[in-house]
Amino acid sequence: xxxxxxxxxxxxxxxxxxxxxxxxLLREQPVAKVTLPAGGDAWVAARYEDIRTIxxxxxxxxxRGHPNAPRLTEDAMDPASSPLPKLxxxxxxxxxxxxxRAVISEFTVRRMAALRPRIQQIVDEHLDAMIDGPRPADxxxxxxxxxxxxxxxxxxxxxxxxxxxxxxxxxxxLNRAATEQERQHAVMELAxxxxxxxxxKEQEHADDLLGRQIAKQRENGEVDHPALIGLxxxxxxxxxxxxxxxxxxxxxxxLQEPEAxxxxxxxxxxxxxxxxxxxxxxxxxxxxxxxxxxEDVELGGTVIPAGSGxxxxxxxxxxxxxxxxxxxxxxxxxxxxNHLTFGYGAHxxxxxxxxxxxxxxxxxxxxxxxxxxxxxxxxxxLSFKDQAAVYGMHELPVTW
Ligand code: HEM
Numbered sequence: 423x424x425x426x427x428x429x430x431x432x433x434x435x436x437x438x439x440x441x442x443x444x445x446x447l448l449r450e451q452p453v454a455k456v457t458l459p460a461g462g463d464a465w466v467a468a469r470y471e472d473i474r475t476i477x478x479x480x481x482x483x484x485x486r487g488h489p490n491a492p493r494l495t496e497d498a499m500d501p502a503s504s505p506l507p508k509l510x511x512x513x514x515x516x517x518x519x520x521x522x523r524a525v526i527s528e529f530t531v532r533r534m535a536a537l538r539p540r541i542q543q544i545v546d547e548h549l550d551a552m553i554d555g556p557r558p559a560d561x562x563x564x565x566x567x568x569x570x571x572x573x574x575x576x577x578x579x580x581x582x583x584x585x586x587x588x589x590x591x592x593x594x595x596l597n598r599a600a601t602e603q604e605r606q607h608a609v610m611e612l613a614x615x616x617x618x619x620x621x622x623k624e625q626e627h628a629d630d631l632l633g634r635q636i637a638k639q640r641e642n643g644e645v646d647h648p649a650l651i652g653l654x655x656x657x658x659x660x661x662x663x664x665x666x667x668x669x670x671x672x673x674x675x676x677l678q679e680p681e682a683x684x685x686x687x688x689x690x691x692x693x694x695x696x697x698x699x700x701x702x703x704x705x706x707x708x709x710x711x712x713x714x715x716x717e718d719v720e721l722g723g724t725v726i727p728a729g730s731g732x733x734x735x736x737x738x739x740x741x742x743x744x745x746x747x748x749x750x751x752x753x754x755x756x757x758x759x760n761h762l763t764f765g766y767g768a769h770x771x772x773x774x775x776x777x778x779x780x781x782x783x784x785x786x787x788x789x790x791x792x793x794x795x796x797x798x799x800x801x802x803x804l805s806f807k808d809q810a811a812v813y814g815m816h817e818l819p820v821t822w
Contacts, residue, residue: 428454428456429443429457430459434806438675439741440705440738440741444468447468448469448741452722453465453466453472453722453724453726454466460495462493464730465715465730465731466735467732467733467739469722470745472721474767475721476732476734477713477768478766478768481717481719482732484512484518484769485513487512490729492712492731505610506613506655507652511660522772526772529775534779537577537776537779538779541780544572548568548569549787549788549791552565557821558821559819562815562816565788567663567666568585569780570666570777571588571666574657574662574776579619579631584615591612592658592663594607594608609655617651620647620654621647623636632650661776663814664706664707664777665776666814667814667815668814671814672697672700672704672781673788673795674815675703676785677796677797677820687789690790693782694782695757697781699752699753699754699756701781705761705763706763707736707763708736709733710736710811713731714730715732734762739762740763796822797820804817804818
């Protein structure tokens with residue numbers, strides 16, 4: 423029997439740890455029914471193995487347009503009323519596979535390696551500008567936000583001049599404090615812009631991700647213009663703030679962990695593992711994985727009834743003692759590549775190789791070029807994005 427014991431916590435006590443109530447669920451009630459902060463119920467899965475089981479079980483749908491899909495805010499946007507076509511994130515088999523396979527070639531390890539020099543250049547240029555600018559600098563504004571944004575815009579073939587536009591509207595979409603109307607407006611603005619951009623690309627045969635999608639679709643028949651708007655939208659939003667938040671949080675944490683930072687400086691090859699551990703430690707998209715049970719599903723003796731919304735508590739899954747020894751310890755040598763931060767199964771993050779490479783380049787370059795980097799304000803004055811769908815920092819004042 424499972425009583426509705428807990429309310430889903432969207433505010434972390436400690437910026438580095440899952441809410442204490444969620445850790446209690448991990449220990450005592452790993453599959454539980456909870457009350458959502460905005461009202462209504464959902465089920466949560468707190469253990470690593472249960473999360474992976476659900477994410478590979480066809481009895482759950484990923485469609486956030488399902489009336490029972492868990493919503494974190496009362497007026498959270500209903501994909502059914504969105505001007506965009508269904509995004510791959512919301513698709514199930516057999517629809518999901520072809521949509522994902524159509525773009526997977528853009529995110530291979532090989533394609534990423536080809537992007538590396540350009541990303542290094544983008545990071546260096548932004549650090550040059552920061553170093554030449556006034557101190558303290560805001561690392562969020564000067565590095566964390568513009569780098570991933572520029573990278574994904576270049577991949578898609580969006581002109582840099584239009585970046586501010588993207589940052590403003592995508593921030594609005596992820597802002598839990600924004601009203602439904604404000605979010606709808608942001609989606610409309612982005613959709614109108616992308617509509618025009620793709621129309622232009624249909625004429626110009628551009629050698630970028632969107633241009634190649636258009637060419638491929640032409641070969642097979644007609645260009646699916648609305649689907650391309652949806653794809654561009656998804657990539658811009660997914661690739662923008664997520665990586666940015668990891669840059670600011672990771673920099674902050676490494677500045678608080680001088681031993682780890684020293685080890686990284688002494689052996690830059692450790693950066694790859696350090697990035698995995700940072701991803702595990704913060705689990706920034708902790709409420710991103712939402713599903714609905716299409717049938718009754720039994721999990722470890724508990725039945726999740728058909729029609730239930732389910733949230734994977736990836737943040738506690740990433741602290742599961744069955745999988746991560748001494749899970750609350752930050753350990754750059756852990757080799758935490760099996761964490762749940764990018765999800766698992768069919769929808770596992772398409773951009774994960776890109777995100778990993780960006781983080782590796784940013785941390786490697788930042789601490790090499792600015793060995794004196796330090797916080798410009800006391801740590802207790804920093805503010806964290808507890809009101810956003812993706813965890814992060816509003817600003818990170820630094821000096822050197
Ligand atoms: C899916 C996290 C960066 C594109 C996902 C999912 C998670 C996630 C948890 C799975 C959602 C689910 O199962 O319902 C992250 C994190 C990132 C990051 C933590 C950065 C640190 C990126 C980047 C891109 C991207 C840079 C692209 C440029 C996508 C796409 C999907 C996805 C397209 C949907 C895949 C599908 O439905 O098949 N991401 N992501 N992500 N991500 Fe990421």
